[in-house]
Amino acid sequence: MRIARFSIDGNVAFGVVEGDTSSATTATEDGPVLDIIKGHPFAEFERSGQRVPLSKVRLLPPVLPNKVVGIGRNYAEHAAELGNAVLDDQGRPEAPVAFFKPSTSVIGTGDPIAYPSFSDEVHHEAELAVVIGRMCREVPRDRVQDVILGYTCANDVTARDVQRREKQWARAKGFDTACPLGPWIETELDPSDLGIMCTVNGEQRQLGRTADMIRSIADLIVHITEAMTLLPGDVVLTGTPAGVGPLSVGDEVAVTIEGIGTLTNKVIKRG
The missing domain is CATH 3.90.850.10 (Fumarylacetoacetase-like, C-terminal domain)
Known part of the structure; x- marks a missing residue:
């Protein structure tokens, strides 16, 4: 499972990456998508079923570490x-x-x-x-x-x-x-x-x-x-x-x- 942290429309969320990411840097709306998760990946979480194209989001650092x-x-x-x-x-x-x-x-x-x-x-x-x-x-x-x-x-x-x-x-x-x-x-x-x-x-x-x-x-x-x-x-x-x-x-x-x-x-x- 690939978990990304991203922003879209001023909101920050985590999502599960679905689809072929080999050309993610030039992704189109028909390319990989993110299934937004409820909560965060450091505990049990559910997929929301709400999907956004990877091409439409800004990928953020996947975590904000304490250290x-x-x-x-x-x-x-x-x-x-x-x-x-x-x-x-x-x-x-x-x-x-x-x-x-x-x-x-x-x-x-x-x-x-x-x-x-x-x-x-x-x-x-x-x-x-x-x-x-x-x-x-x-x-x-x-x-x-x-x-x-x-x-x-x-x-x-x-x-x-x-x-x-x-x-x-x-x-x-x-x-x-x-x-x-x-x-x-x-x-x-x-x-x-x-x-x-x-x-x-x-x-x-x-x-x-x-x-x-x-x-x-x-x-x-x-x-x-x-x-x-x-x-x-x-x-x-x-x-x-x-x-x-x-x-x-x-x-x-x-x-x-x-x-x-x-x-x-x-x-x-x-x-």
């Missing part, structure tokens, strides 16, 4: 391209590197990424995002799936020069518009081996598979919830494959994940 928890260096080739080790002195995986992106960094598909004035080197990072479906902490490994609502595409936009210069990642990864999410949440998906691709102006930049993650989604949820409570709608970013690179004003960047869809954003100059 976004990012994981760094979860693909060996990406860690290597930035000169970072992923194994300790005994050859074991190091503990996951976690960071936060604030809720104010979240935007949806079609929304612009505003190039920050304090950076000259902004990079794209295509990632699979996990959407949490219920409040949870200290989640045992065999219950991880119970706390997940579904999955969406993410772009962990990063001011790489700021990240290097400041030695921590709050401003580099937390500036406004630095967390595109979308286009919707896919609730019925095996995330263990999905293709991830990033293109800039139609040119392929990143291509990887979730099977190459150093730490599985279960590992990450267990690790994070040892320390903090995750709330419904919170998002976990699972890391990016190799191939990260620069974005410039005017670029169009797209993140496509197998079984989900495509998240597209254009880069603009910050006003």
Whole structure:
């Protein structure tokens, strides 16, 4: 099931996406539709039977998270391209590197990424995002799936020069518009081996598979919830494959994940 959050005529709602979404960016009235749901997707809900064409709505970020928890260096080739080790002195995986992106960094598909004035080197990072479906902490490994609502595409936009210069990642990864999410949440998906691709102006930049993650989604949820409570709608970013690179004003960047869809954003100059 694909669940989208959208606005139409000034109203915001959730809906179940029905129909072929492979050409959703150019949808017509005969294309995919949204069956508006009663309530929200973080509890049992009913479909209203009221349908609107996908082409007639504005897709919003599929969730408004209380927090976004990012994981760094979860693909060996990406860690290597930035000169970072992923194994300790005994050859074991190091503990996951976690960071936060604030809720104010979240935007949806079609929304612009505003190039920050304090950076000259902004990079794209295509990632699979996990959407949490219920409040949870200290989640045992065999219950991880119970706390997940579904999955969406993410772009962990990063001011790489700021990240290097400041030695921590709050401003580099937390500036406004630095967390595109979308286009919707896919609730019925095996995330263990999905293709991830990033293109800039139609040119392929990143291509990887979730099977190459150093730490599985279960590992990450267990690790994070040892320390903090995750709330419904919170998002976990699972890391990016190799191939990260620069974005410039005017670029169009797209993140496509197998079984989900495509998240597209254009880069603009910050006003």
